[in-house]
Amino acid sequence: MMYPVIRRLLHKRVVLASASPRRQEILSNAGLKFEVVPSQFKETLTKASFPTPSAYAVETAKQKALEVAHRIYQKDLRAPDIVIGADTIVVIEGLILEKPVDRQDAYSMLCRLNGKEHSVFTGVAIVHCSSQDGRLHVDVSEFHEETAVTFSQLSDELLWDYVDSGEPMDKAGGYGIQALGSVLVEQVRGDVLNVVGFPLNHFCRKMAELHGPPRPAHRPQAQRDSAPTTDTSESLSDVAPGGAGSHRARSDEGRGHGRAQGGAQGRGHPGSRDADCDLPPFPTGLLELIDGFKASKALFTACKLKVFDLLDDEGPLRAVDVASKLDISECGAGRLLDVCVALGLLDKTDRGYRNTELAGLHLLSRGEHSLHSLALHCDDHAWPHVAGLDRALRPGAAAACSQPASGAEAGAACPDCSQSPDTKLWFSGATHGLARLTARQVATAFDLSRFSSACDLGGCLGALAPELARAHPGLRVTVFDLPEAAEHVACLRSTGRRTEQVRFVPGDFLKDRLPEADLYIACGLLRGRPDDGALLSRIAGSCPPGGGLLLVELALHEDAREARPGLRRALHCLLHPRGPERGLSHHRRLLERLGFADVRVAHTSDVLDVVLATRAAP
Numbered sequence: 368m369m370y371p372v373i374r375r376l377l378h379k380r381v382v383l384a385s386a387s388p389r390r391q392e393i394l395s396n397a398g399l400k401f402e403v404v405p406s407q408f409k410e411t412l413t414k415a416s417f418p419t420p421s422a423y424a425v426e427t428a429k430q431k432a433l434e435v436a437h438r439i440y441q442k443d444l445r446a447p448d449i450v451i452g453a454d455t456i457v458v459i460e461g462l463i464l465e466k467p468v469d470r471q472d473a474y475s476m477l478c479r480l481n482g483k484e485h486s487v488f489t490g491v492a493i494v495h496c497s498s499q500d501g502r503l504h505v506d507v508s509e510f511h512e513e514t515a516v517t518f519s520q521l522s523d524e525l526l527w528d529y530v531d532s533g534e535p536m537d538k539a540g541g542y543g544i545q546a547l548g549s550v551l552v553e554q555v556r557g558d559v560l561n562v563v564g565f566p567l568n569h570f571c572r573k574m575a576e577l578h579g580p581p582r583p584a585h586r587p588q589a590q591r592d593s594a595p596t597t598d599t600s601e602s603l604s605d606v607a608p609g610g611a612g613s614h615r616a617r618s619d620e621g622r623g624h625g626r627a628q629g630g631a632q633g634r635g636h637p638g639s640r641d642a643d644c645d646l647p648p649f650p651t652g653l654l655e656l657i658d659g660f661k662a663s664k665a666l667f668t669a670c671k672l673k674v675f676d677l678l679d680d681e682g683p684l685r686a687v688d689v690a691s692k693l694d695i696s697e698c699g700a701g702r703l704l705d706v707c708v709a710l711g712l713l714d715k716t717d718r719g720y721r722n723t724e725l726a727g728l729h730l731l732s733r734g735e736h737s738l739h740s741l742a743l744h745c746d747d748h749a750w751p752h753v754a755g756l757d758r759a760l761r762p763g764a765a766a767a768c769s770q771p772a773s774g775a776e777a778g779a780a781c782p783d784c785s786q787s788p789d790t791k792l793w794f795s796g797a798t799h800g801l802a803r804l805t806a807r808q809v810a811t812a813f814d815l816s817r818f819s820s821a822c823d824l825g826g827c828l829g830a831l832a833p834e835l836a837r838a839h840p841g842l843r844v845t846v847f848d849l850p851e852a853a854e855h856v857a858c859l860r861s862t863g864r865r866t867e868q869v870r871f872v873p874g875d876f877l878k879d880r881l882p883e884a885d886l887y888i889a890c891g892l893l894r895g896r897p898d899d900g901a902l903l904s905r906i907a908g909s910c911p912p913g914g915g916l917l918l919v920e921l922a923l924h925e926d927a928r929e930a931r932p933g934l935r936r937a938l939h940c941l942l943h944p945r946g947p948e949r950g951l952s953h954h955r956r957l958l959e960r961l962g963f964a965d966v967r968v969a970h971t972s973d974v975l976d977v978v979l980a981t982r983a984a985p
C-alpha cells in the first residue's frame with residue numbers, strides 16, 4: 368500500500384535535507400523516492416527568541432531545507448522540485464533538549480527525563496522550488512507534530528549503562544525510542560515516528576493538502592477541510608484552443624518549471640477511493656501522460672523554429688514579433704509561446720517572452736550544454752519510430768531489423784536510427800549534447816589512477832576525453848574514431864582544454880587494430896548492437912592483463928520500478944522490441960566470459976551507468 372500522495376511524488380525530484388538515517392528510513396519505507404543532501408545549516412538559532420519550542424523546531428527545519436535548496440540550485444543551476452527539512456527536539460519543563468554533546472550531557476538529559484512526561488516536537492518544512500527569472504523561487508509549507516512520552520523511574524546504573532551503549536549521542540533528548548531506548552519508555556501518546564524523527568502521518572496529510580488531486584467541477588460539496596483548492600474546471604485533455612493557459616493552471620499550482628525537468632507528476636491510483644465520495648481520485652498524472660506527446664511536440668517545434676535562439680539574441684519579444692521573424696502566423700506563435708511558458712521553457716513578461724534559464728542552457732542550437740540536436744533528432748527520427756510502435760509489436764515484425772551496427776555509429780545507441788550517413792551524423796550530434804552533460808560524472812565514476820593510457824573507442828565525438836584528462840592528470844587519452852570525427856575532436860582541441868593529454872587516432876574500432884592502452888572505453892557502443900560480444904572480444908584481445916574496460920551505457924538498470932532509470936530502460940526495450948534485452952547481468956556475464964574480473968558498476972545519474980572491469984591474467 369502506498370499513500371496516494373507519495374505515489375504522486377514519484378516523478379518529482381525530491382530532496383531530503385537530513386543526515387538522519389531514521390528520517391531516510393521512515394520516508395523510504397513509505398515508498399518516497401528522494402535524494403539525500405544533508406543540510407549544512409548550523410543549528411544555532413536563539414531559542415529564547417521563539418514564542419514556543421515548536422516554533423524553534425519549525426524554523427530550524429526550514430533553515431535546513433532552505434540551505435540545501437539554495438546549495439543545489441547554485442550547483443546545478445536547476446531547482447529541485449521539493450526539499451524536505453526536519454528538526455526534532457525534546458521539551459521538558461520548558462527546557463529544549465537537542466542532541467547531547469557528550470556522555471555527561473546525555474546522562475544529565477536522561478536524569479531530567481527520568482520518571483516524568485516530556486514532549487517531543489518535530490518541525491517539518493516542505494520547500495517547493497522553482498526557477499523564476501534566473502533565481503530560485505521557494506514556497507515553504509511548514510508544520511509541527513507533538514508526541515508525549517513518559518519515562519519510567521529508572522536507576523542511575525541503568526541510565527549509565529544506556530549512555531555507555533553509545534545510542535544517545537546522535538538523538539534528541541539522548542534516547543532512541545526505536546531501539547534500546549524503548550526500555551526507558553513507559554507510555555507514548557501520539558505518533559511514535561514523530562519521536563523517532565519524522566511525523567510521517569502528518570507529512571502525508573500535509574502533502575495531500577498541497578498536492579491533492581484536483582476535483583472535477585461537478586463534485587458534490589461534501590469535501591474535507593483539507594480539500595485542495597486547485598481550479599479544476601478545465602477539461603484536461605483538451606488543451607487547445609488557449610491550451611497553454613489551461614496546461615499551466617492544472618500543472619501543480621503553477622510550478623511549470625518543475626514539469627519541464629521532472630516529467631509527469633501524478634498518477635491516478637485505481638485502487639484507492641476518497642472516503643467521502645464514490646468517485647475515484649482524479650487521475651491528473653494519467654491525463655498528463657495522455658497529453659505528454661503534445662508537450663514533447665511543442666518543445667521539438669520550438670527547437671526546430673529556433674524560437675529559443677531568437678529570444679536569446681533579441682528577446683524579450685512579443686508574439687507578433689516572433690511571428691514575423693520566424694514567418695509563422697501570429698496566432699500560432701502566441702499559442703506555441705504560451706505552451707512553452709506552461710512547460711517552464713519561457714517566461715512571459717510585460718515586454719514579451721524570454722527564455723527561462725533551463726531553455727537558455729539547453730535549448731539553444733549552440734552552447735556547451737545544448738540538447739537542441741537531441742530534440743531535433745527525437746522529432747525527426749524517434750517520433751515516427753514511436754508512432755509506429757503498435758506495428759513494431761506485431762508478431763513477425765522481428766525480421767525487419769537485424770542489421771548490425773557499423774563502426775560509423777560511434778556513440779549511437781540505436782541502430783534503427785542509423786540507416787543513412789546523414790542520420791548517423793544526426794544521431795551522433797544528438798547524443799553529443801547528452802555526452803557533454805554526463806562526461807564529468809563518467810570520468811569521475813571510478814578511481815582510474817592506476818591507468819596511464821586510455822583509448823576512447825568511438826570517442827563520443829570527443830566529449831569524454833577532456834573530462835578524463837581533467838580528472839586524471841596522469842592519463843594520456845586517445846580518441847579512436849572514424850576519420851570524419853577528427854573534425855569534431857579538432858573543434859574540441861581549439862577549446863584548449865588539456866590538449867597535450869588528448870590525441871586523435873583515425874580508425875574503425877570494428878575493423879582496425881586498436882591503439883595500445885591499459886584502459887579501453889566503450890561509451891554507448893553496445894546497446895542495440897547484436898554483435899556486442901564480438902566488439903567486447905576485440906577489446907579483450909587488446910587489453911593487457913590488469914588493464915581495464917570502462918563501459919558506459921544508457922539505463923542498464925534492470926529494475927523497471929526505479930522511477931526514471933527504470934522508465935528509460937522500459938521505454939527503450941519497448942521501442943526496440945526486436946533487439947535483445949540487455950541489462951547489467953548480460954554485460955557482466957559477457958565480460959566474465961571474456962576474461963574480465965572484478966566487474967564494478969556505478970550508477971552515475973538518471974541517464975548513464977558506468978561499468979569498470981579488470982582484465983584478469985591469462
Ligand SMILES: O=c1[nH]cc([C@@H]2O[C@H](COP(=O)(O)OP(=O)(O)OP(=O)(O)O)[C@@H](O)[C@H]2O)c(=O)[nH]1
Binds near residue numbers: 385454455538
Ligand atoms: O527516539 C528518538 N529520538 C530522536 C532521534 C533522532 O534524533 C535526531 C534529532 O536531531 P536533528 O533533528 O537535529 O536531526 P539530525 O540527526 O541532526 O539530522 P539533520 O541532518 O536532519 O539535522 C534525529 O536524527 C532523530 O532521528 C531518534 O533516532 N530516536
